[in-house]
Amino acid sequence: MEQLTSSLAPPRTSTKQTAYGTSQDVAGSVTKRLSSELMTLMMSSSPGISAFPKSDANLFEWAGTIEGASATIYAGLRFKISISFPPNYPYAAPTIKFDTPCYHPNVDLTGGAICLDILQDKWSAVYSVQTILLSLQSLLGEPNNASPLNPDAARIWDKPEEFKTQLMRFYRPINEDGSL
Secondary structure (H helix, E strand, O other), X not given: OHHHHHHHOOOOOXXXXXXXXXXXXXXXXXXXXXXXXXXXXXXXXOXXXXXXXXXXXXXXXXXXXXXXXXXXXXXXXXXXXXXEOOOOOOOOOOEEEEOOOOOEOOEOOOXXXXXXXXXXXXXXXXXXXHHHHHHHHHHHHOOOOOOOOOHHHHHHOOOHHHHHHHHHHHOOOOOOOOOO
């Protein structure tokens, strides 16, 4: 495991002192945290969510999928997401965006940005990748229409047939190889 985490760590170019220790200490602790979260996620039985590093060379860039929960308008749909972890994770939230077009009140349809409080002002270092993915899955069925990134989606949320028509107009299924 030590070899794996060493190969996944970003290159260490300096030993600059930070509030949390040297930059090498910080990179090492972030790598340990991300490795631990990856193992937890791989061992979990949470249905409809997954995420993995995009390459063996960089533990800070992940790709994931979220399936719409049953009994929601998104049931049966799978969405691809990108997760970028900052060098000071978990003290700062990762940047997450939808790669699959997602028609939703709290998702920017063109850029994939997400309006979710735990990814902004309510972030806490106790959150994990699994917590984030489950929150995003929950958000699909329970949007915050008071804070929409997509006002058109928020406006028709209470009209299920009209909403589903718009949703399917923009949705692109994920291929077997993971591409869109």
